[in-house]
Amino acid sequence: MSTLSVSLGDIVLKNPVVTCSGTFASGIEFNNFYDIEKIGAITTKTYTLKPRKGNVPPRLCETYCGVINSIGLQNEGIDYFLGEELKKVKELNASVILSIAGTDSQEFSQLSQKLLHFKDDFIAVELNFSCPNVKKGGISLGSNPDIVESITGTVSDILKVPLIIKLSPNNDNLDVMAKRAKDGGAQAVSLINTLPAMAIDTDTFRPKLGNVFGGLSGPAIKPVAVAKIFKLHQENILPIIGMGGVFGPLDAIEFMLAGASAVGVGTANFVDPDAALKILQGISSYMREKDIININDIIGKVRLD
Numbered sequence: 001m002s003t004l005s006v007s008l009g010d011i012v013l014k015n016p017v018v019t020c021s022g023t024f025a026s027g028i029e030f031n032n033f034y035d036i037e038k039i040g041a042i043t044t045k046t047y048t049l050k051p052r053k054g055n056v057p058p059r060l061c062e063t064y065c066g067v068i069n070s071i072g073l074q075n076e077g078i079d080y081f082l083g084e085e086l087k088k089v090k091e092l093n094a095s096v097i098l099s100i101a102g103t104d105s106q107e108f109s110q111l112s113q114k115l116l117h118f119k120d121d122f123i124a125v126e127l128n129f130s131c132p133n134v135k136k137g138g139i140s141l142g143s144n145p146d147i148v149e150s151i152t153g154t155v156s157d158i159l160k161v162p163l164i165i166k167l168s169p170n171n172d173n174l175d176v177m178a179k180r181a182k183d184g185g186a187q188a189v190s191l192i193n194t195l196p197a198m199a200i201d202t203d204t205f206r207p208k209l210g211n212v213f214g215g216l217s218g219p220a221i222k223p224v225a226v227a228k229i230f231k232l233h234q235e236n237i238l239p240i241i242g243m244g245g246v247f248g249p250l251d252a253i254e255f256m257l258a259g260a261s262a263v264g265v266g267t268a269n270f271v272d273p274d275a276a277l278k279i280l281q282g283i284s285s286y287m288r289e290k291d292i293i294n295i296n297d298i299i300g301k302v303r304l305d
Contacts, residue, residue: 233259249282
């Protein structure tokens with residue numbers, strides 16, 4: 001029997017397929033399509049200390065091989081999730097990665113304090129330092145190595161749970177960011193998030209997004225993701241959850257060959273609600289066809305000779 005289990009530091013997944021924050025809500029609705037406990041983990045939408053209305057609409061537009069979004073971290077706030085959603089998710093027996101974001105160190109600290117009594121319900125917490133569509137926090141925090149290390153350390157000291165740091169692909173120093181995240185106590189990093197993008201309506205001459213700019217996701221960004229993952233894996237700093245345009249099992253395999261220990265499924269969830277399950281099934285089929293016994297044997301094994 002093939003081995004699909006992978007480890008990212010202290011985080012152990014039954015298989016390498018996870019969902020990306022902001023594309024799977026809390027997983028409850030998707031369980032109507034398939035048993036979400038079958039995949040490695042679900043990552044919740046990113047929750048903040050207080051509810052956020054998000055950016056002005058329209059907030060989504062399609063483009064070639066992808067979508068541009070400017071959601072702006074719309075969410076009901078962490079208290080709502082802990083009080084209304086978490087119990088329902090746990091009843092589904094899913095492995096949960098909770099994604100959180102704050103505008104500064106104080107907010108991350110307050111969020112961590114709220115999570116103390118619930119920390120055993122998560123296999124990890126993702127610190128979202130990479131959202132390009134918010135005015136405060138997000139990428140502005142994730143662009144500063146000192147802040148990344150400081151906030152990671154603060155959350156780690158309070159929660160003492162495995163942390164995943166979501167890094168922005170729009171920084172040229174991903175290796176520095178990953179090292180500082182590790183120094184702060186992180187177990188893994190996830191990348192890439194969306195790339196800055198814009199679209200214009202040629203009839204109205206107006207931007208297609210209310211916020212003018214948004215983040216491009218989908219198959220269009222996959223080659224960028226593969227390159228970023230490969231380069232960071234070569235530095236051997238932290239395990240990587242690779243994401244960015246994964247729409248099929250061979251995309252996932254490509255990410256793992258580049259160096260990802262696990263693979264995030266994002267935009268594909270909007271196109272096909274059971275995309276993550278199909279990708280997992282496709283990985284299993286690929287392993288049988290290639291006579292691969294352990295999925296870990298292909299991580300970072302791209303041939304350069």
